[in-house]
Amino acid sequence: MAQITYREALNQALREELERDERVFIMGEEVGYFGGAFKVTDGLLAVYGEKRVRDTPISELTIVGSGIGAAMGGLKPIVELMTVNFALLAMDQIVNHAAKIHYMFGGHAKVPIVIRAPQGAGHQLGAQHSQSLEAYFLHSPGLRVVIPATPADAKGLLKTCIRQENPVIFLEHESLYGVKGEVPEGEHLVPLGRANVLRVGKDVTIVAYSKCVYDALAAADALENEGIDAEVIDLRTLNPLDIATVIDSVKKTGRAIVVYEGWRTGGAGAEIAAQIYEAAFDHLDAPVERVATLDTPMPYNKRLERAALPSAADIVKVAEQLV
Amino acid sequence: MALEREKHLAERALLTIDEALLMDLYRRMVLIRRFEDKVAEMYSRGKITGFCHLYAGEEAVAVGAISALYDKDYVVSTYREHGHCLTKGASPRAVMAELFGKSTGLSGGHGGSMHMFDADRRFMGGYAIVGGGLPLAAGLGLSIVYKEESEVVCCFFGDGALPQGAFHESLNLASLWKLPVIFVCENNFYGMGTLVQNAICQEELYRFAEPYKMPGVRVDGMDVLAVYQAVLEAAAHAREGHGPSLIEAVTYRYRGHSMSDPAEYRSKREERIWQERDPIKKLRAKLLHEGHSTDTRLDDIEREVVASIDDAVEFAEQSPEPSIDELGRYVYVE
Numbered sequence: 313m314a315q316i317t318y319r320e321a322l323n324q325a326l327r328e329e330l331e332r333d334e335r336v337f338i339m340g341e342e343v344g345y346f347g348g349a350f351k352v353t354d355g356l357l358a359v360y361g362e363k364r365v366r367d368t369p370i371s372e373l374t375i376v377g378s379g380i381g382a383a384m385g386g387l388k389p390i391v392e393l394m395t396v397n398f399a400l401l402a403m404d405q406i407v408n409h410a411a412k413i414h415y416m417f418g419g420h421a422k423v424p425i426v427i428r429a430p431q432g433a434g435h436q437l438g439a440q441h442s443q444s445l446e447a448y449f450l451h452s453p454g455l456r457v458v459i460p461a462t463p464a465d466a467k468g469l470l471k472t473c474i475r476q477e478n479p480v481i482f483l484e485h486e487s488l489y490g491v492k493g494e495v496p497e498g499e500h501l502v503p504l505g506r507a508n509v510l511r512v513g514k515d516v517t518i519v520a521y522s523k524c525v526y527d528a529l530a531a532a533d534a535l536e537n538e539g540i541d542a543e544v545i546d547l548r549t550l551n552p553l554d555i556a557t558v559i560d561s562v563k564k565t566g567r568a569i570v571v572y573e574g575w576r577t578g579g580a581g582a583e584i585a586a587q588i589y590e591a592a593f594d595h596l597d598a599p600v601e602r603v604a605t606l607d608t609p610m611p612y613n614k615r616l617e618r619a620a621l622p623s624a625a626d627i628v629k630v631a632e633q634l635v
Numbered sequence: 636m637a638l639e640r641e642k643h644l645a646e647r648a649l650l651t652i653d654e655a656l657l658m659d660l661y662r663r664m665v666l667i668r669r670f671e672d673k674v675a676e677m678y679s680r681g682k683i684t685g686f687c688h689l690y691a692g693e694e695a696v697a698v699g700a701i702s703a704l705y706d707k708d709y710v711v712s713t714y715r716e717h718g719h720c721l722t723k724g725a726s727p728r729a730v731m732a733e734l735f736g737k738s739t740g741l742s743g744g745h746g747g748s749m750h751m752f753d754a755d756r757r758f759m760g761g762y763a764i765v766g767g768g769l770p771l772a773a774g775l776g777l778s779i780v781y782k783e784e785s786e787v788v789c790c791f792f793g794d795g796a797l798p799q800g801a802f803h804e805s806l807n808l809a810s811l812w813k814l815p816v817i818f819v820c821e822n823n824f825y826g827m828g829t830l831v832q833n834a835i836c837q838e839e840l841y842r843f844a845e846p847y848k849m850p851g852v853r854v855d856g857m858d859v860l861a862v863y864q865a866v867l868e869a870a871a872h873a874r875e876g877h878g879p880s881l882i883e884a885v886t887y888r889y890r891g892h893s894m895s896d897p898a899e900y901r902s903k904r905e906e907r908i909w910q911e912r913d914p915i916k917k918l919r920a921k922l923l924h925e926g927h928s929t930d931t932r933l934d935d936i937e938r939e940v941v942a943s944i945d946d947a948v949e950f951a952e953q954s955p956e957p958s959i960d961e962l963g964r965y966v967y968v969e
Binding site: 377387404414417420453477 | 741743745750762769772782800811965
């Protein structure tokens with residue numbers, strides 16, 4: 313199997329879906345001639361032309377809103393927001409429109425749109441360019457929230473998202489674009505709502521998604537040296553949420569740590585922790601722990617930024633106290 | 636190609652403002668007026684609840700505009716959409732049932748007054764966020780251009796939407812990409828209770844067309860034929876591939892912003908002046924004066940319309956509530 317980057321895997325998925333279905337098109341800021349701010353759409357304009365790879369003005373509300381309208385008109389738009397921070401300008405269309413339209417019109421309308429957005433911190437981009445906002449979308453019924461960690465999942469989940477009919481928020485951590493991994497060529501679909509047990513263990517369950525999966529795996533390696541056997545679960549999608557896989561694991565280990573890069577308070581991890589308590593309280597030997605970003609806007613200074621973010625070392629420390 | 640087939644639609648239709656069309660416009664306006672009267676009555680009797688925004692007074696805008704479209708053309712609307720929805724062809728039964736929250740309603744009781752939708756009639760929904768429908772209309776326009784089809788999108792919004800970013804972003808995008816969208820601003824002078832000149836620096840709203848490089852006109856929104864002609868021209872312009880237009884239809888809502896608004900921010904005198912310009916009375920006078928119809932015939936139309944509305948109420952009354960199992964349905968497409 314080919315070793316390619318997360319970025320290339322996404323590009324491959326887009327290419328294959330553009331090829332497969334005439335209704336699929338891409339629009340967003342700099343997706344065409346620039347090749348995408350993170351080069352995810354690189355080379356697509358040359359092959360598919362301006363009709364299907366559309367550069368837009370800087371109008372996030374209307375980029376998303378017109379994507380919704382196009383979807384209602386029978387197309388399959390893939391909208392790229394340059395970063396998730398700009399999704400806040402489009403929240404009315406995402407939350408009040410995309411998430412509601414199928415329901416409030418009694419099932420008579422559908423909005424098959426995929427909204428891709430890079431997110432995450434780690435590059436000293438300061439308070440307005442470093443956010444992880446998955447919890448905002450998770451809080452809106454009607455939206456699928458997909459957040460792959462590996463190149464293979466990036467490809468397989470994106471292809472699945474393009475083919476299904478609900479509005480999707482597809483979140484890509486900016487630090488993952490260069491990560492390499494084995495990715496099946498051609499048809500590769502990963503179903504939504506199926507978590508991936510990446511490492512089997514018996515002492516503690518570490519639940520993570522997106523970039524934090526790598527921190528969780530690094531922590532598990534470190535813990536192994538200390539004789540702690542950690543199980544690592546990559547959720548892959550937050551809506552639908554495969555809580556069953558998490559609960560099965562927690563029933564076995566009796567301990568859980570939820571790791572996420574959103575803010576600690578009100579983050580997706582808080583929801584996951586609550587669901588673990590609801591379904592597995594009697595199996596827990598210790599409180600569910602959260603390792604997340606400090607409740608502060610992201611500072612510019614490198615040392616401060618690192619301190620604000622969750623790390624493998626943080627996970628190790630918490631696990632040591634738990635077990 | 637498709638555009639070629641419709642090329643001279645506008646010219647042809649302009650020549651055919653005949654008696655049948657005039658009678659049809661009259662019937663459609665009466666339907667809205669009587670329907671809204673009945674809705675107000677049902678609201679006061681507690682049959683209809685929630686937010687409810689009536690369209691009485693503005694009938695000429697919906698009827699003039701939508702009558703100038705084909706069935707296949709799209710309409711996008713606001714929370715004051717009963718009139719647009721009925722004129723696009725939705726059945727009064729299904730609209731009334733939706734207002735009653737019944738399972739037979741257009742949106743199965745999930746939507747209510749503000750969220751009607753009728754895919755078959757290409758009525759693409761009422762949206763309750765001011766300006767929220769404009770980006771959707773641009774997107775529908777994009778889908779038409781993408782598929783190389785010849786429909787147009789007629790997007791209604793109030794004067795209150797003009798200060799919204801969505802208005803400016805959508806006009807820019809629609810013009811930039813030459814999307815077949817007719818932006819119809821229903822200027823009824825009040826965004827809820829705020830007078831238009833207290834909300835917008837440029838109160839001649841059609842002038843916003845100029846910076847966005849599209850045709851812009853102000854029409855008398857109390858004159859159904861004026862609206863009809865303006866939309867016909869805008870539709871031809873769009874179908875020929877020239878892109879969007881902005882039409883400001885100056886009109887007046889006879890009732891408050893919603894059923895809970897007594898409209899104390901405006902004078903009774905002002906209301907009377909506008910009611911003297913009533914679009915239905917105006918067309919009725921024309922029909923009689925020009926010998927197209929008689930009082931008897933027009934009264935018959937009124938009676939037929941009233942009967943259809945009574946039938947709609949009866950239908951809504953008799954229809955079942957949505958089952959509790961419906962609660963979780965349609966959150967996702969399964």
